[in-house]
Amino acid sequence: MTTMPxxxxxxxxxxxxxxxxxxxxxxxxxxxxDKPTPKYVQYLGKMLPGAIFxxxxxxxxxxxxxxxxxxxxPELIAGGVTVGLHLWKRKMxxxxxxGTVVYMLLVQLVFV
Amino acid sequence: xxxxSFRAAFPQTIPILxxxxxxxxxxxxxxxxxxFSFVYPMIMALVIFGGSLEFLAVEMLLSPFAPVQVxxxxxxxxxxxxxxxxxxLDKFKGMGWKKFYLIYGMCDETFSxxxxxxxPEDCDRGWFYFFVTALNQIYWVGGATLGGxxxxxxxxxxxxxxxxxxxxxxxIFLEQWLKxxxxxxxxxxxxxxxxxxxxxxxxxxxxxxxxxxxxxxxAFRKPIERREEKT
Numbered sequence: 422m423t424t425m426p427x428x429x430x431x432x433x434x435x436x437x438x439x440x441x442x443x444x445x446x447x448x449x450x451x452x453x454x455d456k457p458t459p460k461y462v463q464y465l466g467k468m469l470p471g472a473i474f475x476x477x478x479x480x481x482x483x484x485x486x487x488x489x490x491x492x493x494x495p496e497l498i499a500g501g502v503t504v505g506l507h508l509w510k511r512k513m514x515x516x517x518x519x520g521t522v523v524y525m526l527l528v529q530l531v532f533v
Numbered sequence: 534x535x536x537x538s539f540r541a542a543f544p545q546t547i548p549i550l551x552x553x554x555x556x557x558x559x560x561x562x563x564x565x566x567x568x569f570s571f572v573y574p575m576i577m578a579l580v581i582f583g584g585s586l587e588f589l590a591v592e593m594l595l596s597p598f599a600p601v602q603v604x605x606x607x608x609x610x611x612x613x614x615x616x617x618x619x620x621x622l623d624k625f626k627g628m629g630w631k632k633f634y635l636i637y638g639m640c641d642e643t644f645s646x647x648x649x650x651x652x653p654e655d656c657d658r659g660w661f662y663f664f665v666t667a668l669n670q671i672y673w674v675g676g677a678t679l680g681g682x683x684x685x686x687x688x689x690x691x692x693x694x695x696x697x698x699x700x701x702x703x704x705i706f707l708e709q710w711l712k713x714x715x716x717x718x719x720x721x722x723x724x725x726x727x728x729x730x731x732x733x734x735x736x737x738x739x740x741x742x743x744x745x746x747x748x749x750x751x752a753f754r755k756p757i758e759r760r761e762e763k764t
Contacts, residue, residue, distance in 0.1 A: 422568030429598040434577055436600050437590045440607020441583045441614070445636050448618030449625070462615075464754060465747075467761075470613050471713055472722030472746045474706035476739075477585065477610070479726035481699035483735040496699070503700045507707050514552055520700035521559075525693035 491532035499524035538660035541653050546668045549642045553672035554679075556584060559697045561680020564591055566691055571681025578677035582670060583640055585705070586610050587677075588698045602740060609743050617644040624648075628659045638666040640673075717757050721749040 503520030561574040725745035729738040
């Protein structure tokens, strides 16, 4: 359970909502007329997602310690299963479910 | 007309029904395991309504209070919505009161369906968009709430279930990787985040990473755009 006071929780959730809604509403607020979108903004919009998804994967794995038990092996194996299965079947839900189950088995039965 | 629009919209959302119930439930269970009541996933699914960010929001609630960082992370993660909006500028014209909700509820999946759907002649476009958006949100909120409730009843060992989030981002990253013509951006993201993680540590590396990504993408704009044009 979080130790954060309720006001701070509400603010945190409100900030997530504000951030999300700003990105959804902004284009409709800025580009009311038929002005063309600035080239630089178009470029960033096209390029940012690839970098952000990479950052998110690293973010999820940021607490993995490769220098002590279990040396990041469960993450490596389960991540490998997720990638392999996805390249093979290209079924998003299957890849996510299988990777998660493999990881759960590894941390519960193998690397204990 | 309204009913016909509903009947045209519903089949388009069935794949999302499966996906959102699974991921939504995983999200609800995940929050439950972290010690949150089902009210949290329910409300967060309803108001934030952006899958990946909601998972991260759990982490943010468990970390020290940092509202500015939370806002910046939200803006960065959700930045892609800016371009969904730009693509829908014309399609959402003249939608009246529905327009606000259509923009509010425009997650990746809803955008994809609404943007690509071939809407039958005898349907009202506004209602079609509206039902796709609303159904998807109902699936997501329903899944998250169920997960939050059922998390209590789960008796098997759920250690490691949080990997569902990692697996989801791996798959999203992979999809993006397979789709793009070159990988400058993905490499910029990987190098920046790994370097900043090593330098700044696990708790403080996100904002430096974001700055690095922006600097790299801006500095290499010319060669990247040249590459874009070639392919």
